[in-house]
Amino acid sequence: MNLSANCTPADTELRLASHIGGLPQGDIDQLSQTFRSNHVAVIDQLLPKDMVEALTSEANILLDRESKRRKLIIKESGNTPRAYSSVGRDAICQHDGVIPAIFKSDAVLSFLRKLAGENIERVPYRPEEYIINSQCEPGDTHGWHWDDYAYALIFVIEAPDPLLGGRVEYLSNVEWQKGSTEPYLRRVLQDNVVRSLYVNSGQCYFMKANTTLHRVAPLTGSTKRTVVVLTFASPEDMVSDSITHNSMEDIYPDDTNTKSDDATVEAANVG
Numbered sequence: 001m002n003l004s005a006n007c008t009p010a011d012t013e014l015r016l017a018s019h020i021g022g023l024p025q026g027d028i029d030q031l032s033q034t035f036r037s038n039h040v041a042v043i044d045q046l047l048p049k050d051m052v053e054a055l056t057s058e059a060n061i062l063l064d065r066e067s068k069r070r071k072l073i074i075k076e077s078g079n080t081p082r083a084y085s086s087v088g089r090d091a092i093c094q095h096d097g098v099i100p101a102i103f104k105s106d107a108v109l110s111f112l113r114k115l116a117g118e119n120i121e122r123v124p125y126r127p128e129e130y131i132i133n134s135q136c137e138p139g140d141t142h143g144w145h146w147d148d149y150a151y152a153l154i155f156v157i158e159a160p161d162p163l164l165g166g167r168v169e170y171l172s173n174v175e176w177q178k179g180s181t182e183p184y185l186r187r188v189l190q191d192n193v194v195r196s197l198y199v200n201s202g203q204c205y206f207m208k209a210n211t212t213l214h215r216v217a218p219l220t221g222s223t224k225r226t227v228v229v230l231t232f233a234s235p236e237d238m239v240s241d242s243i244t245h246n247s248m249e250d251i252y253p254d255d256t257n258t259k260s261d262d263a264t265v266e267a268a269n270v271g
Contacts, residue, residue, distance in 0.1 A: 009101055012051075017107040019048045028114060035115045039172040039208035042199055046111070051098065052202050058097045059132050059157045059228055066091040067134065068254075076246045078181035080143030080215070087132040088255040103130050103230050108153075112232060115206055116151060121238055123149050123231040127248050127255040134158075134226040135166060141218040144185055146176040147209035148243050150234035155204040157226040164221040168197040168205070170214035178244075188213060210234075 023045070035041035047055065067085040074080055092099050102108055103122065113120055123129055128149060133142065160166030171192050177184040196217075199205050207214065209231075216225065237243060249256045 009104070012098075012101045013105055013107060015048060015051070016102070016105050019051075020046070020107045020111050023111075028111075032115045032117065035206060035208075036117060039212045040168075040170060040197065040205060041115065042197070042203055042205045044203055046108075046204055047102070054098045055102070055155060055228065056157050056202075058095070058099060059226060062087045062092060062095065062132055063134055063226065067132070070251055072250060074143070074145065074247050074250060076178070076181065076244070076250075077143065077145035078185040080145060080185070081141055082143060082251060083137070083140045083218075084133050084135045084142060086134070086251075088252045089127050089129050089131060090255050092130055092132065099130050099132075099228055099230075109232070112151065112153065112206065116208075119235055120151055120232045121235070123233045124238060125149075125243075125245060125248075127245070127252055128231040130228065130230045131252075132157075132226070132228050134224060135160070135216065135219050136224045136226075137219065138221055139218050140225075142216040144189070144213060144215040145247070146174075146211070146213060147231065148245060148248070149231050149237050150208060150210045151232040152207045152209040153204060153230040153232065154199075154207070155228040155230075156199045156201055157228060158224050159199060159201040160219060160225040161221065161223040162198055164223040165217045165219040166223065166225040167217050168199065168214060169194050169217050170197065170207075170212050171195065172208070172212050174213040175211055176213075185213070210237075 031041050031043060063085065066087045070086050071083045072081075074082055109120070109122065125148075135141065171188065171194060174188055197205070219225065245256065
Protein backbone atom coordinates (compact mmCIF):
# COMPACT_ATOMS: atom_id res chain seq x y z
CA MET A 1 0.00 0.00 0.00
CA ASN A 2 2.73 2.46 -0.96
CA LEU A 3 2.04 5.96 -2.27
CA SER A 4 2.44 4.59 -5.76
CA ALA A 5 3.76 1.41 -7.31
CA ASN A 6 7.12 3.02 -8.07
CA CYS A 7 7.44 5.32 -5.05
CA THR A 8 10.22 4.30 -2.66
CA PRO A 9 10.63 5.75 0.86
CA ALA A 10 13.50 7.85 -0.49
CA ASP A 11 11.23 9.21 -3.24
CA THR A 12 8.56 10.05 -0.66
CA GLU A 13 11.08 11.91 1.49
CA LEU A 14 12.38 13.88 -1.49
CA ARG A 15 8.84 14.91 -2.42
CA LEU A 16 8.03 15.92 1.17
CA ALA A 17 11.27 17.89 1.45
CA SER A 18 10.59 19.68 -1.82
CA HIS A 19 6.98 20.47 -0.95
CA ILE A 20 7.65 21.65 2.62
CA GLY A 21 10.69 23.60 1.45
CA GLY A 22 8.41 25.52 -0.89
CA LEU A 23 6.01 26.70 1.81
CA PRO A 24 6.15 30.49 2.27
CA GLN A 25 8.41 31.51 5.15
CA GLY A 26 5.86 34.08 6.27
CA ASP A 27 3.24 31.37 6.68
CA ILE A 28 5.65 29.22 8.71
CA ASP A 29 6.52 32.17 10.95
CA GLN A 30 2.81 32.87 11.54
CA LEU A 31 2.12 29.22 12.35
CA SER A 32 5.03 29.16 14.78
CA GLN A 33 3.75 32.28 16.52
CA THR A 34 0.23 30.85 16.74
CA PHE A 35 1.50 27.55 18.09
CA ARG A 36 3.73 29.10 20.74
CA SER A 37 0.87 31.36 21.89
CA ASN A 38 -2.00 28.85 21.82
CA HIS A 39 -0.19 25.49 21.85
CA VAL A 40 -2.46 24.49 18.94
CA ALA A 41 -2.10 25.42 15.27
CA VAL A 42 -4.05 24.33 12.19
CA ILE A 43 -1.84 23.65 9.15
CA ASP A 44 -2.95 23.81 5.52
CA GLN A 45 -1.13 21.94 2.76
CA LEU A 46 1.58 20.29 4.84
CA LEU A 47 1.47 17.45 2.29
CA PRO A 48 1.24 17.50 -1.51
CA LYS A 49 -2.33 17.00 -2.74
CA ASP A 50 -1.75 13.49 -4.09
CA MET A 51 -0.15 12.45 -0.80
CA VAL A 52 -3.22 13.70 1.08
CA GLU A 53 -5.31 11.54 -1.24
CA ALA A 54 -3.03 8.54 -0.62
CA LEU A 55 -3.17 9.12 3.14
CA THR A 56 -6.96 9.27 3.01
CA SER A 57 -7.18 6.09 0.97
CA GLU A 58 -4.77 4.25 3.23
CA ALA A 59 -6.56 5.26 6.42
CA ASN A 60 -9.95 4.20 5.07
CA ILE A 61 -8.66 0.86 3.78
CA LEU A 62 -7.00 0.11 7.12
CA LEU A 63 -10.16 1.04 9.01
CA ASP A 64 -12.16 -1.35 6.83
CA ARG A 65 -9.68 -4.20 7.24
CA GLU A 66 -8.09 -3.78 10.65
CA SER A 67 -10.17 -1.56 12.94
CA LYS A 68 -11.30 -2.59 16.39
CA ARG A 69 -14.05 -1.01 18.42
CA ARG A 70 -12.82 0.76 21.57
CA LYS A 71 -15.37 1.65 24.24
CA LEU A 72 -14.15 2.11 27.79
CA ILE A 73 -13.52 4.49 30.66
CA ILE A 74 -9.93 5.58 31.27
CA LYS A 75 -9.13 5.95 34.96
CA GLU A 76 -5.81 7.73 34.46
CA SER A 77 -7.45 10.67 32.68
CA GLY A 78 -10.07 11.16 35.40
CA ASN A 79 -12.56 8.45 34.41
CA THR A 80 -13.29 9.98 31.01
CA PRO A 81 -14.78 7.97 28.13
CA ARG A 82 -13.34 6.64 24.89
CA ALA A 83 -15.71 5.43 22.19
CA TYR A 84 -14.48 5.02 18.63
CA SER A 85 -13.11 2.55 16.09
CA SER A 86 -9.34 2.46 15.78
CA VAL A 87 -6.34 0.90 14.09
CA GLY A 88 -3.23 0.50 16.22
CA ARG A 89 0.37 1.11 15.28
CA ASP A 90 1.33 -2.48 14.49
CA ALA A 91 -1.45 -3.04 11.93
CA ILE A 92 -0.53 0.25 10.23
CA CYS A 93 3.17 -0.59 10.23
CA GLN A 94 2.61 -3.96 8.59
CA HIS A 95 1.18 -2.24 5.51
CA ASP A 96 4.31 -0.09 5.15
CA GLY A 97 2.47 2.76 3.52
CA VAL A 98 2.18 6.53 3.64
CA ILE A 99 1.56 6.86 7.38
CA PRO A 100 4.89 5.33 8.50
CA ALA A 101 6.69 7.29 5.76
CA ILE A 102 5.31 10.60 7.07
CA PHE A 103 6.26 9.68 10.64
CA LYS A 104 9.81 8.81 9.57
CA SER A 105 10.21 11.91 7.40
CA ASP A 106 13.10 14.20 8.35
CA ALA A 107 11.42 17.02 6.43
CA VAL A 108 8.26 16.74 8.52
CA LEU A 109 10.27 16.52 11.73
CA SER A 110 12.33 19.59 10.82
CA PHE A 111 9.15 21.55 10.06
CA LEU A 112 7.61 20.62 13.43
CA ARG A 113 10.81 21.65 15.20
CA LYS A 114 10.47 25.09 13.64
CA LEU A 115 6.91 25.41 14.92
CA ALA A 116 7.72 24.14 18.39
CA GLY A 117 10.99 26.03 18.78
CA GLU A 118 12.78 23.02 20.23
CA ASN A 119 14.54 19.89 19.09
CA ILE A 120 11.62 17.48 19.24
CA GLU A 121 12.12 13.81 18.39
CA ARG A 122 10.09 10.86 17.20
CA VAL A 123 8.38 9.28 20.17
CA PRO A 124 10.53 6.53 21.76
CA TYR A 125 7.55 4.26 22.55
CA ARG A 126 6.45 2.35 19.47
CA PRO A 127 2.72 1.85 20.27
CA GLU A 128 2.29 5.65 20.28
CA GLU A 129 4.06 6.35 16.99
CA TYR A 130 0.88 6.51 14.92
CA ILE A 131 -2.74 5.40 15.14
CA ILE A 132 -6.00 5.86 13.22
CA ASN A 133 -9.14 6.86 15.13
CA SER A 134 -12.66 7.11 13.74
CA GLN A 135 -15.67 8.39 15.63
CA CYS A 136 -18.41 6.87 13.55
CA GLU A 137 -21.49 6.44 15.76
CA PRO A 138 -23.66 8.97 17.61
CA GLY A 139 -22.15 9.53 21.04
CA ASP A 140 -18.63 8.55 19.98
CA THR A 141 -16.02 10.65 21.74
CA HIS A 142 -12.38 10.89 22.74
CA GLY A 143 -12.89 12.18 26.26
CA TRP A 144 -10.88 14.75 28.23
CA HIS A 145 -7.24 13.81 28.59
CA TRP A 146 -3.60 14.76 28.31
CA ASP A 147 -1.10 12.85 26.15
CA ASP A 148 1.88 11.04 27.64
CA TYR A 149 4.27 12.74 25.22
CA ALA A 150 4.55 16.44 24.44
CA TYR A 151 3.52 16.75 20.79
CA ALA A 152 0.81 15.38 18.50
CA LEU A 153 0.34 15.95 14.78
CA ILE A 154 -3.22 15.06 13.73
CA PHE A 155 -4.29 14.69 10.09
CA VAL A 156 -8.06 15.01 9.59
CA ILE A 157 -9.07 12.40 7.05
CA GLU A 158 -12.79 13.05 7.32
CA ALA A 159 -14.27 15.98 9.22
CA PRO A 160 -17.70 15.62 10.83
CA ASP A 161 -20.73 17.70 9.98
CA PRO A 162 -19.97 20.96 11.83
CA LEU A 163 -23.45 20.93 13.38
CA LEU A 164 -23.12 17.39 14.74
CA GLY A 165 -20.25 17.50 17.24
CA GLY A 166 -16.74 16.20 16.83
CA ARG A 167 -14.98 19.52 17.46
CA VAL A 168 -11.63 19.70 19.21
CA GLU A 169 -12.13 21.30 22.64
CA TYR A 170 -9.13 22.36 24.69
CA LEU A 171 -7.53 24.39 27.48
CA SER A 172 -3.87 25.32 27.00
CA ASN A 173 -1.24 25.55 29.75
CA VAL A 174 -2.98 23.08 32.03
CA GLU A 175 -0.65 20.58 33.69
CA TRP A 176 -1.76 17.00 34.31
CA GLN A 177 -2.17 16.25 38.01
CA LYS A 178 -1.89 12.50 38.21
CA GLY A 179 -3.26 10.81 41.29
CA SER A 180 -6.06 13.35 41.80
CA THR A 181 -7.05 13.80 38.18
CA GLU A 182 -10.84 13.56 38.41
CA PRO A 183 -11.46 16.33 41.00
CA TYR A 184 -8.75 18.45 39.39
CA LEU A 185 -10.30 17.98 35.94
CA ARG A 186 -13.74 18.93 37.24
CA ARG A 187 -12.37 22.08 38.89
CA VAL A 188 -10.39 23.14 35.81
CA LEU A 189 -13.41 22.76 33.53
CA GLN A 190 -15.65 24.66 35.94
CA ASP A 191 -13.22 27.57 36.34
CA ASN A 192 -12.13 28.13 32.72
CA VAL A 193 -13.64 28.85 29.32
CA VAL A 194 -13.08 25.91 26.99
CA ARG A 195 -11.89 26.79 23.50
CA SER A 196 -13.31 25.01 20.44
CA LEU A 197 -11.69 24.26 17.09
CA TYR A 198 -13.12 22.85 13.88
CA VAL A 199 -10.58 21.31 11.48
CA ASN A 200 -11.58 20.49 7.91
CA SER A 201 -10.82 17.34 5.95
CA GLY A 202 -7.35 17.54 4.42
CA GLN A 203 -6.02 19.85 7.11
CA CYS A 204 -3.88 18.85 10.07
CA TYR A 205 -3.22 20.40 13.44
CA PHE A 206 -0.23 20.40 15.76
CA MET A 207 -0.74 20.35 19.53
CA LYS A 208 1.35 20.63 22.70
CA ALA A 209 -0.61 17.70 23.97
CA ASN A 210 0.92 16.99 27.37
CA THR A 211 0.06 20.45 28.76
CA THR A 212 -3.13 21.04 26.78
CA LEU A 213 -6.21 19.45 28.30
CA HIS A 214 -8.25 18.35 25.30
CA ARG A 215 -11.00 16.15 23.97
CA VAL A 216 -12.98 15.50 20.82
CA ALA A 217 -16.59 16.31 21.64
CA PRO A 218 -19.21 13.55 21.22
CA LEU A 219 -20.90 13.15 17.87
CA THR A 220 -24.54 14.19 18.15
CA GLY A 221 -25.86 12.60 14.95
CA SER A 222 -25.07 10.51 11.90
CA THR A 223 -21.64 11.76 10.86
CA LYS A 224 -18.01 10.66 11.05
CA ARG A 225 -14.66 12.04 12.18
CA THR A 226 -11.54 10.12 11.10
CA VAL A 227 -7.98 11.16 11.96
CA VAL A 228 -4.42 9.87 11.77
CA VAL A 229 -2.42 10.77 14.88
CA LEU A 230 1.40 10.95 14.93
CA THR A 231 3.19 11.44 18.25
CA PHE A 232 6.47 13.24 18.93
CA ALA A 233 8.53 13.80 22.07
CA SER A 234 10.18 16.81 23.69
CA PRO A 235 13.84 16.60 24.75
CA GLU A 236 12.61 16.23 28.34
CA ASP A 237 10.40 13.30 27.33
CA MET A 238 13.39 11.46 25.92
CA VAL A 239 15.08 11.24 29.32
CA SER A 240 12.02 11.22 31.60
CA ASP A 241 11.37 8.29 33.91
CA SER A 242 7.94 9.59 34.93
CA ILE A 243 6.03 8.88 31.71
CA THR A 244 3.58 6.02 32.04
CA HIS A 245 1.65 4.19 29.34
CA ASN A 246 -1.39 3.07 31.31
CA SER A 247 -3.96 4.65 29.00
CA MET A 248 -2.34 3.20 25.89
CA GLU A 249 -2.17 -0.21 27.52
CA ASP A 250 -5.88 -0.07 28.33
CA ILE A 251 -6.95 1.10 24.87
CA TYR A 252 -4.46 -0.88 22.75
CA PRO A 253 -3.65 -4.09 24.63
CA ASP A 254 -2.61 -5.90 21.43
CA ASP A 255 -0.05 -3.26 20.45
CA THR A 256 1.32 -2.91 23.98
CA ASN A 257 1.22 -6.66 24.71
CA THR A 258 -0.78 -5.92 27.83
CA LYS A 259 -4.07 -7.29 29.04
CA SER A 260 -5.98 -4.96 31.37
CA ASP A 261 -8.71 -6.61 33.42
CA ASP A 262 -9.88 -3.21 34.66
CA ALA A 263 -10.32 -1.94 31.12
CA THR A 264 -12.35 -5.02 30.19
CA VAL A 265 -14.71 -4.47 33.11
CA GLU A 266 -15.01 -0.75 32.38
CA ALA A 267 -15.72 -1.41 28.73
CA ALA A 268 -18.65 -3.60 29.68
CA ASN A 269 -20.03 -0.84 31.88
CA VAL A 270 -20.06 1.92 29.26
CA GLY A 271 -23.57 2.12 27.90
